[in-house]
Amino acid sequence: MNLWIELLLVSLALTNLALTSLCRLETCIRVAAAQGILLGLVTVALHSPAISLHMLVLVLGIIVLKGLVFPWLLFRAMRQARVRREVEPFVSFTWSLLIGTLALPTAMWLSSRLPAAHPSHTPLLIPVALHAILAGLLLIVSRRKAITQVLGYLVMENGIYLFGIALVGEESVLVDLATLLDVFVGVFVMGIAIFHINRTFDHIDTDRLSALKDWPS
Amino acid sequence: MYAISMFHTALALLLAPLLLGIINQTKAFFAGRDGIPLLQLYYDLWKLLHKGAVYSRTTSWIFRASPVVGLAAVLVGLTLVPWGGQAALLSFEGDLILLVYLLGTMRFFTVLGALDTGSSFEGMGASREVQFSALAEPALLLALAVIVQVSGSISLSTMYAALTPALWLESGPAMIIVAAAILLIYLTENARIPVDDPNTHLELTMIHEVMVLDYSGPDLAFILYAAALKLWILGSLLVGLLLPVHGQGWFNTILFFVGMLFLAVVTGVIEASMARLRLQRVPQLLVCAGALAVLAIVLMQR
Numbered sequence: 001m002n003l004w005i006e007l008l009l010v011s012l013a014l015t016n017l018a019l020t021s022l023c024r025l026e027t028c029i030r031v032a033a034a035q036g037i038l039l040g041l042v043t044v045a046l047h048s049p050a051i052s053l054h055m056l057v058l059v060l061g062i063i064v065l066k067g068l069v070f071p072w073l074l075f076r077a078m079r080q081a082r083v084r085r086e087v088e089p090f091v092s093f094t095w096s097l098l099i100g101t102l103a104l105p106t107a108m109w110l111s112s113r114l115p116a117a118h119p120s121h122t123p124l125l126i127p128v129a130l131h132a133i134l135a136g137l138l139l140i141v142s143r144r145k146a147i148t149q150v151l152g153y154l155v156m157e158n159g160i161y162l163f164g165i166a167l168v169g170e171e172s173v174l175v176d177l178a179t180l181l182d183v184f185v186g187v188f189v190m191g192i193a194i195f196h197i198n199r200t201f202d203h204i205d206t207d208r209l210s211a212l213k214d215w216p217s
Numbered sequence: 218m219y220a221i222s223m224f225h226t227a228l229a230l231l232l233a234p235l236l237l238g239i240i241n242q243t244k245a246f247f248a249g250r251d252g253i254p255l256l257q258l259y260y261d262l263w264k265l266l267h268k269g270a271v272y273s274r275t276t277s278w279i280f281r282a283s284p285v286v287g288l289a290a291v292l293v294g295l296t297l298v299p300w301g302g303q304a305a306l307l308s309f310e311g312d313l314i315l316l317v318y319l320l321g322t323m324r325f326f327t328v329l330g331a332l333d334t335g336s337s338f339e340g341m342g343a344s345r346e347v348q349f350s351a352l353a354e355p356a357l358l359l360a361l362a363v364i365v366q367v368s369g370s371i372s373l374s375t376m377y378a379a380l381t382p383a384l385w386l387e388s389g390p391a392m393i394i395v396a397a398a399i400l401l402i403y404l405t406e407n408a409r410i411p412v413d414d415p416n417t418h419l420e421l422t423m424i425h426e427v428m429v430l431d432y433s434g435p436d437l438a439f440i441l442y443a444a445a446l447k448l449w450i451l452g453s454l455l456v457g458l459l460l461p462v463h464g465q466g467w468f469n470t471i472l473f474f475v476g477m478l479f480l481a482v483v484t485g486v487i488e489a490s491m492a493r494l495r496l497q498r499v500p501q502l503l504v505c506a507g508a509l510a511v512l513a514i515v516l517m518q519r
Contacts, residue, residue, distance in 0.1 A: 010390040094501045101508040104515050
């Protein structure tokens with residue numbers, strides 16, 4: 001059983017690394033969807049012999065939202081904004097992969113300093129959660145396109161969720177449901193916002209939004 | 218003990234060119250062609266060894282030395298690699314570093330020989346080869362470092378002897394990641410498809426093939442044979458990781474040989490089903506191999 005949990009967690013870490021190094025938005029969204037589904041499976045595996053009903057509902061919610069609804073919304077936003085790939089990010093793909101890799105030892109070190117509430121869980125859980133948070137942050141600060149930034153936000157939320165099940169366990173269902181709702185609203189709003197940004201400015205490069213003017217110069 | 222290691226080394230000397238034949242046959246099968254005969258490399262080597270060599274007047278002794286040094290380096294390297302669940306012919310503390318540097322010596326002399334011809338075309342290939350191997354070498358050392366960490370030894374033979382099925386059960390994910398990293402390095406170092414296309418001889422994209430354009434006769438035979446042996450060495454590092462069997466006996470020898478054949482088929486399938494990466498994306502692939510190795514080290518660390 002432990003081996004399966006570790007396999008799932010390692011795959012999660014690999015999806016984090018993949019997201020930091022891929023340039024095609026389509027593939028990025030697919031990987032993020034896979035990460036959402038993996039997250040649901042990890043939850044099932046952690047509580048596996050005796051999983052309660054509301055945990056099962058939460059897992060189903062996660063898989064449906066993060067594996068199907070978010071990708072669908074993001075694909076829609078991608079089509080409407082007519083962007084296909086992330087071009088010239090602030091930090092190049094090779095460097096973000098290197099930074100993403102270095103984030104892993106950092107996460108390991110950080111988690112070794114944290115006292116865990118449930119030490120019975122696998123020791124990989126908190127490092128992978130921290131790694132997801134760091135990778136999400138990296139995506140948010142280093143990419144130009146609004147869609148990739150939304151993906152970074154999603155990855156970060158995934159990390160926070162993992163951290164939640166590692167620290168609190170079963171009692172966190174309500175909190176998790178609330179976060180899930182928040183993220184849903186976030187992605188939904190961003191989907192619409194991306195469309196409007198694109199319609200007004202003909203692109204979704206966020207760095208150029210800082211130079212807004214009333215008239216074209 | 219030594220007898221069987223010597224037998225394994227002789228087997229490698231004899232059968233290494235066969236692997237390239239199998240790769241080509243697999244590719245031909247996927248393309249629906251008859252393909253190059255399975256033993257073509259043997260015929261080529263035989264033919265080339267009976268020819269004379271032609272040297273350009275601009276070249277110096279470096280150009281003539283480089284195929285010989287390359288073959289010598291890779292032959293010494295071959296004696297260091299454990300095969301078939303057995304210790305290698307030679308083993309001592311730290312021989313993994315010697316192996317990596319022997320491969321480095323071979324590459325260094327190929328590059329020098331290419332630069333010695335004074336052809337701008339070969340200089341370009343040399344520059345690319347050096348750029349990619351500068352990234353592939355640390356990745357290979359990092360991947361071997363994971364096995365060092367597992368086994369607590371820095372000699373290839375004892376390192377590979379410490380790999381057991383029990384270890385695979387205990388830390389399977391990390392082992393799979395190391396195997397993936399070594400597969401990427403194996404493809405890069407042998408100039409196979411996601412990095413370099415061994416079929417294109419006169420394209421601007423080629424890397425390894427362009428450096429040996431000026432060689433002919435026995436020199437070219439040495440280079441082709443050394444490349445086949447290099448494929449065998451890196452292949453046995455990967456197969457040894459994936460087949461954690463030990464002990465003497467014909468069964469292990471046959472099992473390992475089937476493993477090598479399977480690896481050749483897998484290489485052929487990769488080549489048949491993938492396109493070569495854009496040149497700018499290749500460093501990213503190699504960084505990815507390094508990242509996988511680091512991930513495995515971190516996983517083993519806890």
